[in-house]
Amino acid sequence: MKEERDITTEQRILKAARKVFIEYGFNGARMQLIADEAGINKALLHYYFRSKEQLFDVVFTDLLARFQIAFFTILASDKPLIEKIRLMVEEDIELLMKHPEMPLFIISEVARNPEKTARRANAAKISSLFKEFSRQVKEGIAEGEIREVDPIDLLMNILSLNRFPFIGKPMIQSVIGLSDDRFQKLMKSRKRSVAELIIGDLKNRTTTGGK
Amino acid sequence: MKEERDITTEQRILKAARKVFIEYGFNGARMQLIADEAGINKALLHYYFRSKEQLFDVVFTDLLARFQIAFFTILASDKPLIEKIRLMVEEDIELLMKHPEMPLFIISEVARNPEKTARRANAAKISSLFKEFSRQVKEGIAEGEIREVDPIDLLMNILSLNRFPFIGKPMIQSVIGLSDDRFQKLMKSRKRSVAELIIGDLKNRTTTGGK
DNA sequence: GTCTATAATTTGATAGAC
DNA sequence: GTCTATCAAATTATAGAC
Numbered sequence: 360m361k362e363e364r365d366i367t368t369e370q371r372i373l374k375a376a377r378k379v380f381i382e383y384g385f386n387g388a389r390m391q392l393i394a395d396e397a398g399i400n401k402a403l404l405h406y407y408f409r410s411k412e413q414l415f416d417v418v419f420t421d422l423l424a425r426f427q428i429a430f431f432t433i434l435a436s437d438k439p440l441i442e443k444i445r446l447m448v449e450e451d452i453e454l455l456m457k458h459p460e461m462p463l464f465i466i467s468e469v470a471r472n473p474e475k476t477a478r479r480a481n482a483a484k485i486s487s488l489f490k491e492f493s494r495q496v497k498e499g500i501a502e503g504e505i506r507e508v509d510p511i512d513l514l515m516n517i518l519s520l521n522r523f524p525f526i527g528k529p530m531i532q533s534v535i536g537l538s539d540d541r542f543q544k545l546m547k548s549r550k551r552s553v554a555e556l557i558i559g560d561l562k563n564r565t566t567t568g569g570k
Numbered sequence: 571m572k573e574e575r576d577i578t579t580e581q582r583i584l585k586a587a588r589k590v591f592i593e594y595g596f597n598g599a600r601m602q603l604i605a606d607e608a609g610i611n612k613a614l615l616h617y618y619f620r621s622k623e624q625l626f627d628v629v630f631t632d633l634l635a636r637f638q639i640a641f642f643t644i645l646a647s648d649k650p651l652i653e654k655i656r657l658m659v660e661e662d663i664e665l666l667m668k669h670p671e672m673p674l675f676i677i678s679e680v681a682r683n684p685e686k687t688a689r690r691a692n693a694a695k696i697s698s699l700f701k702e703f704s705r706q707v708k709e710g711i712a713e714g715e716i717r718e719v720d721p722i723d724l725l726m727n728i729l730s731l732n733r734f735p736f737i738g739k740p741m742i743q744s745v746i747g748l749s750d751d752r753f754q755k756l757m758k759s760r761k762r763s764v765a766e767l768i769i770g771d772l773k774n775r776t777t778t779g780g781k
Numbered sequence: 782g783t784c785t786a787t788a789a790t791t792t793g794a795t796a797g798a799c
Numbered sequence: 800g801t802c803t804a805t806c807a808a809a810t811t812a813t814a815g816a817c
Binding site for chain 1: 674678684691735741767
């Protein structure tokens with residue numbers, strides 16, 4: 360009976376827009392479908408968010424923010440580097456299992472419009488995140504905790520192993536014929552195996568070409 | 571002076587369509603732009619390929635085919651399994667460096683329309699390719715050439731490490747601020763490092779949790 | 782085969798009543 | 800704030816001359 364319901368329409372629109380944009384992408388999404396999904400009229404969309412572009416911006420910026428948090432808190436903790444890397448794998452995959460469509464959506468939209476999305480993505484913040492990761496990796500190398508490695512390479516390996524399976528999910532499923540259920544189980548088991556792959560590589564291999 | 575030029579218009583259209591579809595995706599692509607790119611009139615597009623959808627189908631099916639060849643020939647060769655895996659990494663990355671936008675394009679379009687693209691992709695052929703890969707991996711395990719591993723996991727790791735950097739290229743570049751030139755160099759160095767990561771894992775690790 | 786209109790449809794956006 | 804009706808622009812597709 361309060362004004363909670365005032366917010367509700369806007370929230371309902373955002374929720375619907377999120378769903379439709381994620382499913383169809385900016386170009387494929389239709390304002391009419393978002394309106395239907397929100398149970399309101401198309402004109403009302405423009406009343407709350409002037410244009411399709413603006414509505415998308417709000418949705419996209421919001422979604423991006425949610426996907427940056429995990430790495431920040433992990434890097435800020437005081438665990439050993441190896442432990443942080445394990446968490447970066449396991450918690451990322453955990454999050455992805457809850458939102459399997461997110462990485463493809465984000466990457467597609469960034470590719471469609473790099474300049475604008477870079478601004479929306481708070482590039483400076485992510486960039487500083489990478490710098491901090493880089494610093495900690497170099498520290499770990501200096502202290503002999505891990506082998507010599509290029510931080511960019513390491514981050515790329517982690518992100519690749521974590522995220523590609525979700526990005527390629529539709530393709531993988533249609534090619535190998537994998538049910539959602541089996542896919543889910545596979546991802547769960549990868550939390551451990553990917554972490555071991557990454558960490559094993561950091562521990563065992565030597566740069567001078569040992570065993 | 572022969573009829574080579576009869577083919578040429580169709581070929582020019584296909585080339586232009588390839589470029590535009592890859593850059594903008596099906597939903598973002600415009601017939602007008604394809605016509606401009608081909609240096610012809612819009613009506614002529616419909617004369618050669620009834621509809622946008624049909625034109626896309628031809629382009630997409632053709633592109634997909636080109637991206638399946640490498641793994642086939644490698645698996646069919648008589649090299650040791652480890653060597654085949656090294657080639658699957660190195661030759662795939664080599665190919666991707668020449669067509670960096672392909673994996674994101676293919677994956678996006680499959681996600682947009684899984685049923686149809688699955689048919690276009692000759693799913694049966696790819697499926698048999700995976701079965702053959704799976705067979706050879708199990709053989710390698712039985713003969714002690716590599717450690718015990720799930721073939722799906724292994725293939726996912728290879729594809730992830732090979733292809734994610736290209737899929738995420740626009741995002742990575744805008745976030746880390748990586749020039750095309752440095753990106754290219756990074757990928758070149760990854761041909762070796764990724765192969766070593768995969769192979770090192772297959773050789774060194776044991777399933778019973780040894781060092 | 783290739784072009785110049787032009788039709789037909791879709792779709793984002795606005796006007797104006799309530 | 801919310802709706803109905805409608806506009807204006809964009810875009811795929813076709814008709815018909817050459």
